[in-house]
Amino acid sequence: MHDVLVVGGGIAGLRAALAASSRGAEVAIASRSHPTRSYSVAIQDGLNAALLPGDAWEAHAADTSAWGDGLCVPEVVEAVCRSAPELVRELDQLGVPFNRSGGRNGTALACLKLRGARTARAAYVDDMAGLVLTQTLYEQAVRAGITFYEEWTATSLAVGDGACTGVVALEQATGELQLLGAKAVVLATGGPRRLYEPSTASLHCTGDGIAMAYRAGAPLVDMEFVQYHPAVLKGQRMAITEIAWAHGAALATAGGTGVGEDDPGPGAFLRAIGQAAVANGGHVELSGTWDADQAKGLFYNTSYRVKQLTGLDMAKEPLPVRPAMHRLLGGVAVDAGGATSIEGLYAAGECAGTGFHGAAGLDGNFLLSAVSSGRAAGLAAADHASSTKEPDAAGGALDRDRTRVAEALRRPGGEPLAAMRRELGGLMHAHVGMVREAVGLQEAAQRIAEMKETHGSLGAGSEGRDYNFGLAHYLDLGSLLDVAEAVVASAHAREESRGVHFRSDHAARDDARWSVHQLVSASEAGPVLRESPPGA
Amino acid sequence: MELTLNVRRGGTRRSADDSHQAYHVDVEPETSVFEALVKVREEQDGTLAFRGNCGVGFCGDCTMLVNGRQEVVCLMPVGKAQKDDEIKIDPIPYAPTVKDVMYDAKRFIWDKVNSFSPGVVFNGVEQVTEEELSPVRRAMRCTMCGICDQGCTVIDVNLDFKGPAALNKVFRYVFDPRDGRAKERVVEAGETNGVWDCVHCWEASDHCPFDIDPTHRIMELRDRSVRLGVKSGTGNRQAARHYNAFERSVEHHGWLDERNVAIQSYGGLIRGGLKMMPTGLAALRRGKANLLPHRKRPGASAIKALFARYREVTRTER
Numbered sequence: 001m002h003d004v005l006v007v008g009g010g011i012a013g014l015r016a017a018l019a020a021s022s023r024g025a026e027v028a029i030a031s032r033s034h035p036t037r038s039y040s041v042a043i044q045d046g047l048n049a050a051l052l053p054g055d056a057w058e059a060h061a062a063d064t065s066a067w068g069d070g071l072c073v074p075e076v077v078e079a080v081c082r083s084a085p086e087l088v089r090e091l092d093q094l095g096v097p098f099n100r101s102g103g104r105n106g107t108a109l110a111c112l113k114l115r116g117a118r119t120a121r122a123a124y125v126d127d128m129a130g131l132v133l134t135q136t137l138y139e140q141a142v143r144a145g146i147t148f149y150e151e152w153t154a155t156s157l158a159v160g161d162g163a164c165t166g167v168v169a170l171e172q173a174t175g176e177l178q179l180l181g182a183k184a185v186v187l188a189t190g191g192p193r194r195l196y197e198p199s200t201a202s203l204h205c206t207g208d209g210i211a212m213a214y215r216a217g218a219p220l221v222d223m224e225f226v227q228y229h230p231a232v233l234k235g236q237r238m239a240i241t242e243i244a245w246a247h248g249a250a251l252a253t254a255g256g257t258g259v260g261e262d263d264p265g266p267g268a269f270l271r272a273i274g275q276a277a278v279a280n281g282g283h284v285e286l287s288g289t290w291d292a293d294q295a296k297g298l299f300y301n302t303s304y305r306v307k308q309l310t311g312l313d314m315a316k317e318p319l320p321v322r323p324a325m326h327r328l329l330g331g332v333a334v335d336a337g338g339a340t341s342i343e344g345l346y347a348a349g350e351c352a353g354t355g356f357h358g359a360a361g362l363d364g365n366f367l368l369s370a371v372s373s374g375r376a377a378g379l380a381a382a383d384h385a386s387s388t389k390e391p392d393a394a395g396g397a398l399d400r401d402r403t404r405v406a407e408a409l410r411r412p413g414g415e416p417l418a419a420m421r422r423e424l425g426g427l428m429h430a431h432v433g434m435v436r437e438a439v440g441l442q443e444a445a446q447r448i449a450e451m452k453e454t455h456g457s458l459g460a461g462s463e464g465r466d467y468n469f470g471l472a473h474y475l476d477l478g479s480l481l482d483v484a485e486a487v488v489a490s491a492h493a494r495e496e497s498r499g500v501h502f503r504s505d506h507a508a509r510d511d512a513r514w515s516v517h518q519l520v521s522a523s524e525a526g527p528v529l530r531e532s533p534p535g536a
Numbered sequence: 537m538e539l540t541l542n543v544r545r546g547g548t549r550r551s552a553d554d555s556h557q558a559y560h561v562d563v564e565p566e567t568s569v570f571e572a573l574v575k576v577r578e579e580q581d582g583t584l585a586f587r588g589n590c591g592v593g594f595c596g597d598c599t600m601l602v603n604g605r606q607e608v609v610c611l612m613p614v615g616k617a618q619k620d621d622e623i624k625i626d627p628i629p630y631a632p633t634v635k636d637v638m639y640d641a642k643r644f645i646w647d648k649v650n651s652f653s654p655g656v657v658f659n660g661v662e663q664v665t666e667e668e669l670s671p672v673r674r675a676m677r678c679t680m681c682g683i684c685d686q687g688c689t690v691i692d693v694n695l696d697f698k699g700p701a702a703l704n705k706v707f708r709y710v711f712d713p714r715d716g717r718a719k720e721r722v723v724e725a726g727e728t729n730g731v732w733d734c735v736h737c738w739e740a741s742d743h744c745p746f747d748i749d750p751t752h753r754i755m756e757l758r759d760r761s762v763r764l765g766v767k768s769g770t771g772n773r774q775a776a777r778h779y780n781a782f783e784r785s786v787e788h789h790g791w792l793d794e795r796n797v798a799i800q801s802y803g804g805l806i807r808g809g810l811k812m813m814p815t816g817l818a819a820l821r822r823g824k825a826n827l828l829p830h831r832k833r834p835g836a837s838a839i840k841a842l843f844a845r846y847r848e849v850t851r852t853e854r
Contacts, residue, residue: 033587033595036679037590037596038595039590039595041595041596042592092714093656093658093662094656094658095712097669097672097676097712099666102666103666105666125676126673128594132673132676135676136656136676139656140655143655144655150642201591202589202591202592202595203574203589204589237592300746300747301746304593304747305592308611308612308613309568310566414581415579415580418578462582462583466585467583468582469582469583469584470581470582471582472582473577
């Protein structure tokens with residue numbers, strides 16, 4: 001029995017674990033891979049914080065809210081933007097070597113001006129902030145004596161008497177399911193990027209934490225807001241770093257016509273690129289003002305990988321890119337302290353619907369949100385644990401999952417599952433992507449319901465216990481389908497356009513009707529929606 | 537393009553005739569070897585074990601042998617990797633194997649990395665410069681892909697050698713001006729299987745995909761170690777003594793006094809002298825050595841002055 005169990009070893013999870021540990025809690029992290037193998041390492045932008053003279057947290061908050069298109073939760077935006085400079089300095093002192101300005105002898109934190117910010121505000125670590133933050137937080141987590149369950153896949157939340165008392169998890173090496181008991185659980189499992197094709201997803205971006213909470217009865221919020229990345233290498237998953245926009249990145253069609261140049265809002269910008277890419281044979285061309293020295297320095301990590309994957313030299317040649325699904329802005333509904341509706345259950349990072357991003361997220365605010373929500377949830381979870389006596393282990397979830405897995409091991413898997421995921425990715429991109437309308441959304445809802453039926457008759461495809469990736473694939477697809485139904489239902493109900501949610505059949509923003517968040521809960525009959533006014 | 541992936545199957549036991557299973561896939565030439573393997577695992581065989589997550593070369597988890605060469609397979613397009621439309625995939629050989637092409641990363645990397653005190657211990661120094669931080673940043677490009685360790689000629693014969701990846705991690709702490717534990721860290725790094733056991737073959741630097749130049753980082757750790765007054769850890773004292781004798785010889789003679797460097801490396805006049813006696817006598821007999829006192833190089837005093845100047849400059853450094 002742990003005081004606090006964090007599920008997920010990326011930036012939000014590690015930050016949560018450190019925060020809980022700093023309060024004296026005994027903390028463990030269960031993660032599908034070694035923590036530094038998490039998706040977080042692939043994030044390349046920086047963290048927004050009003051660090052420079054002349055900037056102020058109010059300006060950061062104003063930019064965030066403007067981008068969020070009327071749906072940011074003001075209290076959360078204020079809390080995060082106010083604390084951002086402190087969060088960055090904290091990371092710096094934990095060992096993150098943020099870039100400095102003022103040449104070789106400069107000591108002030110350097111900031112970049114990213115899209116949507118009125119001023120230079122993003123602290124950065126070359127083009128590898130995610131990698132370095134993850135490594136640094138992992139170093140500190142080991143130092144803090146945190147217990148690691150590496151390569152354990154959480155399958156269900158253990159909930160008894162309305163309180164979360166731990167997590168059922170599968171040890172990949174043995175295939176054994178165990179109950180990892182805890183007085184408080186923090187979900188930091190990331191987003192469901194694998195739901196879409198194309199996307200920037202790593203293998204583990206399956207939304208499994210969101211699905212676990214949804215199945216356990218916790219409502220999800222803002223699930224209709226799915227943000228694409230404007231510039232992902234054609235045929236690949238690699239996003240061209242957001243900091244390129246601080247160095248004159250521009251997109252053009254092969255004919256040299258600029259795309260999205262008048263800097264409209266995020267939704268219109270993305271749609272313009274998407275349309276131009278379709279009209280231009282599947283991609284547009286990205287170029288910038290960087291030179292060979294910068295390509296070897298500030299953009300080293302990007303340019304090296306681009307060269308490996310495509311053979312192109314980004315210092316000299318334009319890169320073929322197109323938009324691909326990047327982030328879910330909603331997630332498990334939480335309050336400012338990361339608490340979900342289930343006692344003892346917290347959520348942080350991309351799997352949490354904090355209300356910080358509203359209807360569109362600003363570059364540089366995502367890493368900030370991971371750190372900020374991670375810290376908040378870790379502290380709240382530790383406080384909860386210290387005021388809770390050891391709960392009775394709720395064994396029901398473990399028994400259910402053992403049965404579920406044993407049955408899945410005997411059922412066929414493989415190609416039918418793979419075909420389903422391919423179809424799901426295409427379906428979500430076509431009907432629940434950057435442009436949506438009622439008929440397509442109904443069709444998607446219908447197909448997803450059918451897929452859920454079919455999924456129930458499939459399984460792992462083999463009975464082996466050790467490292468059975470067929471089983472993982474089966475369970476992941478189950479998570480993706482649960483998240484998909486919540487996304488589609490939310491997108492279908494919101495009959496207006498706002499932020500990154502664009503309905504071609506309801507193209508205008510409708511404040512009178514839709515200045516609300518939608519909460520979605522699971523039921524036998526399918527997803528159930530209710531509304532909540534902003535800030536409530 | 538239609539490809540055949542010949543993937544090593546089996547458990548922990550390796551043998552020269554490991555069996556390989558052929559999987560046929562149809563993918564684009566720019567598809568990475570990693571994506572092709574994921575496709576195989578999802579569509580054809582869920583029991584195929586390999587690691588890898590991010591798919592874009594940051595998580596460092598998908599290192600394998602591709603046609604005999606260690607690669608981060610998500611950054612290797614199949615079109616480039618194939619020979620006659622075939623790709624042979626094996627686990628990296630220096631690490632113990634877990635299953636199929638999955639290697640024991642705990643044994644090969646993490647236990648070594650975490651055997652050194654982890655985490656910067658903030659010393660209150662807030663004003664740090666870009667010049668001080670940029671080498672730390674370069675070292676932190678490391679994704680722990682293990683390719684340098686797979687190229688390491690010491691790990692080849694001694695799996696317990698900490699290896700360039702773990703030592704680069706120590707570099708990251710020791711050279712971070714905000715860390716207050718440099719001295720303790722170089723002592724740790726000087727223990728058996730640490731910095732003094734590196735044979736500076738430069739394979740790590742040749743292998744590192746991310747231009748971290750790990751061998752150089754190990755040499756800088758040795759320099760910093762000596763400068764902090766830690767002339768040898770509890771580990772390979774001979775290598776540390778050799779390092780010091782080499783430096784002293786150049787400082788005092790302007791060039792290398794091979795005879796004395798050898799004696800000092802083996803433990804000084806008595807122990808080293810005795811140990812080197814048979815070699816010395818054989819060299820004398822063959823005319824490859826003489827008993828004349830070692831002569832200074834012309835201009836040795838200028839070289840000595842350089843050393844003095846270097847000491848003066850480095851004394852004022854933090």
